[in-house]
Amino acid sequence: MNSTLEEYKKAIKIKYELEKEGEHFDYLHSPSRGKLRDLCWLIYxxxxxxxxxxVFKNLLCLDFDHTKKNKFKEQKDKFRxxxxxxxxxxxxxNIDAINLAAVIVDFQPRPFKKFNEKCRIDLAKQIESVNENLNFEIGxxxxxxxxxVNNEHEESKEVPQKGNLLFNFKDLFSKKVVQKIYPRKIITIAIGAVALVSSACLYFVQKKD
Incomplete structure (x- = not known):
């Protein structure tokens, strides 16, 4: 929970940096206890x-009441x-002070209880997504x-014709066969075939000489 609280405070501070240049610039740009108190009343x-x-009651120890503004003004030090x-x-x-800070800059979700719940829900969704991806990869x-395995079984059935040194490459690389064989195996067979052709050519050249 401590790490989540730290994230909550960081998020509120980021929201403050945005809000201090906005509608409540006069209250937030150079905040003081008095300015924050007055802005708080305006918001409430x-x-x-x-x-x-x-949140108001927890920090200030009094209920918000439009008719008790003077009593509220006495609470300036609570905003320090x-x-x-x-x-x-x-x-x-002080979680109550942090929550009131969230109210002042209109950070959502608030209070901390709701922020913490949202973080737990988001984490559960991330874990679920990872599990789904993992199951997909395993599948x-x-x-x-x-x-x-099927390709290897099919390949074991394919035997070159006797007496034909260079067996029929056209059939080997036909569309039907290529679809059955992995690219890696095609490359291996092709390299072997090229080597075989080269050896045969060299043999006939030497024999001719």
Whole structure:
């Protein structure tokens, strides 16, 4: 879980770097506790989700209430961990402060519980995909082995005609035969045939001389 939490914080920080140049530039470009507090209130005035309301309550120890803005303003120091986090001065360990930082920059999925669940689901999908690919490769290898055995069996039936030193290459390399033989075996046979032809030619030349 620690590694997932670190990924969560990194993702929030990346989102902050984007958001600080956007709509809330005045609050985020040079963040302070007071600015973050004011931005937080502005965000929560616009129909917050139940998860976000829980985050608010967990960190500030009070429910969000439009009629209690003055009491909320007294909570400025609660935003210090978020300020130093955005500035890169500290690495917060308070999960409630981290979750509120996610709310302020509108990072999704949040809170950390949902982020962690998504990571686990994504990991499970990756493992499933790897297993499917592995099974596919194993299946292909099994098919290839069966084809190779069949090819070798078919080749064992093909015997060159007696007395014909250079047996019929046209038949050997016909479309039907080529489809049965692996490229590696075709190359091997071709090399052997060339060597055989060369030897025969050399023999007749020497005999003629």
């Amino acid at each position: 005035e616009n129909n917050p989700s139940q998860d976000d309301l829980n 961990p978020i300020e130093t986090f955005f500035k890169g001065e500290t690495d917060p360990s 292909n290898n099994s098919i290839a082995e069966r084809v190779l």
